[in-house]
Amino acid sequence: MREKPVRATSDTAKSLDEATTAWALAARAGDRDAVDRFVRALHRDVRRYVAHLCADPQAVDDLAQDTFLRALGSLHRFEGRSSARSWLLAIARRAVIDSYRCAAARPRLAGSADWQSAVENAQPRHVPGFDDGVVLLDLLTALPAERREAFVLTQMLGLPYAEAAEVSDCPVGTVRSRVARARATLLELLDETEAREEPALQAA
Template sequence: MSYGAHDDQTTALALAARAGDVRAAEAFVAATQRDVIRFLAHLAGPADAEDLAQETFLRAMRALPGYEGRSSARTWLLSIARHTAIDHLRALTRRPRTADLSDWAATADAARTAQGPRFDEQVLINRLISQLDPDRREAFVATQVLGLSYLEAAEVVGCPVGTIRSRVSRAREDLAAALAADNAPHRHLRAV
């Protein structure tokens, strides 16, 4: 089965890493790290994404001997990332969370130094995506942000393709409604 040139290369790297090729393991991490962090940022929050990505890669390297290449390595890895995020979120519900002042300060500084509407639009989009129902959010991020096919997203999430299609469709509807509601006060102010 062919997954696409990039996924085929990533899968080849994973299989070579499974056979003990250290450089292939490093290249596999480098090739997939960005998608894993982006996926985790949307599932568990940007503040925890890098730590969860490290945990994902640790889990993946431990599980690599059992990887047989039946699905693309990217799909397999994002499935591990999803489980890592779920475990993290479950752990958070068991203990109270405190605000991290240094993260807040860095975010505020970054917001002050960012320029132009592109930053504002990205902040709005990320906020709206973060407010989606978790099932819809993970299906939307997997397909629309990371570019996985519906079949690949179904493998990552562990549900039928039709369910992914439905969740993405509903997420789009939710985002459109939220965007319209968010823009309504701004339209009123412009008319005045």
């Protein structure tokens, strides 16, 4: 029987956001230990998000590093009005866009096989309902890029819709619509996958 994808609990996400925001504010004040905690806590999320946006798996680590360099250089402007995580992911998005502009020869799309490989490598293991993330990642490649981004931000990284809207630079209602459509498509694809696998399971 299929287990539906489960997003991180709101309490866990809220606790993480509160902690990372506090560390960012402390780092802004010169606390070096807080800088280390801030980077360690959000490195995986930044890497996964950059991998989602970037078609070149070789560039993921460089872009993640660039994101943190930009963030640490801008900490003096961070006032905690939004969570440090959504602030950092917005910086990551700009870093990827800037890399596209520098490479101006050929804009790359997030829906390539390279994107899937990079995100799969960054995907945490043993997530309930995700079958180690592989099945979900395979299905995500079938989604339009904007819906996939909204799903990744809210359902995989656990951002509130309002903060996902800030990161994506679009209205909250648009994010909700994209997530709803992404969910509906994923459920349809999961049903189709199960329908194809059921005869084999019965014959086994």
